Amino acid sequence: MTSAVISPLGVDSPARGLECRGCGARFPLAAQHACYECFGPLEVWYDADALATVTRAQIEAGPKNIWRYAGLLPAGQRAADRVSLDPGFTPLVRADALAAEIGLRAPLWVKDDSANPTHSFKDRVVSVALTAAKALGFTRYACASTGNLANSVAAHAARAGVPSIVFIPWDLEPGKIITTAVYGGDLVAIEGSYDDVNRLCSELVETDEFEDTAFVNVNVRPFYAEGSKTLGYEVAEQLGWRIPAQVVIPMASGELLTKVDKAFEELVAAGLAVAPEGGWKVFGAQSLGCNPIATALHAGTDVITPVKPTGIAKSLNIGDPAAGLYALEAVRRTGGWMDYASDDEIRDGIRLLARTTGVFAETAGGVTTAVTAKLVASGKLDPTLETVVYNTGEGLKTLDAVAALVGPTYRVKPSLRAAREAGLLG
């Protein structure tokens, strides 16, 4: 196939079709997420020649958001075609004090994706998914969500002036419910787990009534997933077009981890970035309450046994992770590892990250910080190699996690005398 084929996603799209991650069967670009042959998950495949034409100079001349990488994404090459809050190019924060505390002797960085418009990395995937959805003719936007995705889809729809319907487990953190509902779209609380919500959405998407509805993580999931690649591109660009030796990534479905790895591969293949000596290693972080992928790795098996998630890291609570197998593959291939953190360790991780870097993460960031410390302690992370830790969400959305642990250190009446009695004056 050649670049003369015109994509339904736009004349400048380098995407050429969908390819089954299981059997390799190929399909046209459309709202399809499972293989008609083997029911495996589909992934966007690109015209390699088109990707190879992208240059650093082109990227650097682009906007300071994900769309600077439009030449490597399936849709959104033209600004007018985007459905987007323009997320991305979030800070890469040097974390020397954190490195010192956990025993890393090489540069440590925190990729802080709480800086996105709705304060999680989901803005990246939603912008790409909805831009593809618009090109494919969808007129209502939807998702199954553990919270952050709900926020992002509802906000994107409000900005675009398009109706939305968002599905969440009924027991989400209040912050994530209000922050979705405030945009005025439909919000459906499902009496069940995220996996129940996801299953229902897979059924709804097949109904006539939802024919016009793009579920960002169901029927347009292949495009959605590609948005995560930008978290790989950006880190490499921010390091001066170098890929770090080690990255630690939180896992829910496992998709983010596989796409950061894919992004690094694409950058090297296109000659855009330099791989570290010995290659990069990818590490995955889960919580004790939902660790099916890490458990499979530790057991040395490819069989991921679904779990019923518990614990405070709700944004990672996917008990039946769609991309778990591919996350295992990426971690094994690169020589990385996975581990998981308890709720107490997550709370400590949030506070450690905040105290040492000024970044206030949601529970998922606490997971990643705590697991990073564990991986150093266990010798799985090499303390002499440059490492990037991904914080994917904002502490304001999961205040309850630390509410009981932090608060005023003094409470005094408004007088100098009271301040002196409280010990504020030595």
Added chain:
Amino acid sequence: MTSAVISPLGVDSPARGLECRGCGARFPLAAQHACYECFGPLEVWYDADALATVTRAQIEAGPKNIWRYAGLLPAGQRAADRVSLDPGFTPLVRADALAAEIGLRAPLWVKDDSANPTHSFKDRVVSVALTAAKALGFTRYACASTGNLANSVAAHAARAGVPSIVFIPWDLEPGKIITTAVYGGDLVAIEGSYDDVNRLCSELVETDEFEDTAFVNVNVRPFYAEGSKTLGYEVAEQLGWRIPAQVVIPMASGELLTKVDKAFEELVAAGLAVAPEGGWKVFGAQSLGCNPIATALHAGTDVITPVKPTGIAKSLNIGDPAAGLYALEAVRRTGGWMDYASDDEIRDGIRLLARTTGVFAETAGGVTTAVTAKLVASGKLDPTLETVVYNTGEGLKTLDAVAALVGPTYRVKPSLRAAREAGLLG
């Protein structure tokens, strides 16, 4: 005085001294915030020749944050000297749907400063204040805060590895307390109002025990205030170096409004931006529970009578506004106006802004949105002129304001049948 004078804030600083806004007396650059002659507030004054050398090209080649305007700020010209989370260059969001709802027929924009690192415009003023404080030799960072400033100072201090001590009224929103305490600095809850907190800090700063402490909005306030100018610079640059005809700005101390106006004046004086035909008009927004500046304007007086603040817009609850007089002056001089919104109008304003723009604002943004609608309705804002509305903070910090008003629109069991019975399938 010439640019040959070396500033204690750095060899490249264009600042030359402090000038009393009351009597015009001039003082050297130091941690001083009131005039020794008349007790009036002090403002940074610059070498006009140095400001005039700043070019658009220089600015555009700078980083995508406030430091691109370092040539117009008192400190931070060299990156290594900054104490900063690198805030700024936040989105300017085109708000056509909002304009249509409130009856504006010209372009309407929302300057969304919730995108800053700690999600309010305070990161701008704190970065400038602490950078000046470091240059002046301070080794502990502090503030009196209604919440957002506390978040920002604590986070800046954590990033810099410097101790902090932050003073807040004890009844702040839980979100703002946790989001300060999590960074691990000292947090002092004062049993009183913000004005009580502020008074106590003015006393503490004079004690030996606080000699090494920079209170960003007390002893280094003149530098702090300059950070707000960047909200004027950015809007002009984002509009293609044009100053908008009308801006609507929330008022607490009133300082932000005066500094945006000052920024526009500086840009015109330096030939960097073009003023609109007939000049720009500055509008101020307060809440019904704390409206001393707007009340003085409406009464046609210069006497601002302090009030005991009430109502949900806590970040604006300064009953004795330090820059109120100068805000009145700027609004009168430019032909603008002020108005205020009730708690219910604020809640509606938050929802209106979210629904039409995808921007979820804290109560202060609800105030500004509601007041903008009022100003259009009353004919004070010209509906045919380009208008910029400033959102200074993040909805996640004041969830309680809308918690009772928004929520799931459906609650159903996880089955297609339940979804059908709930009416989701038509």
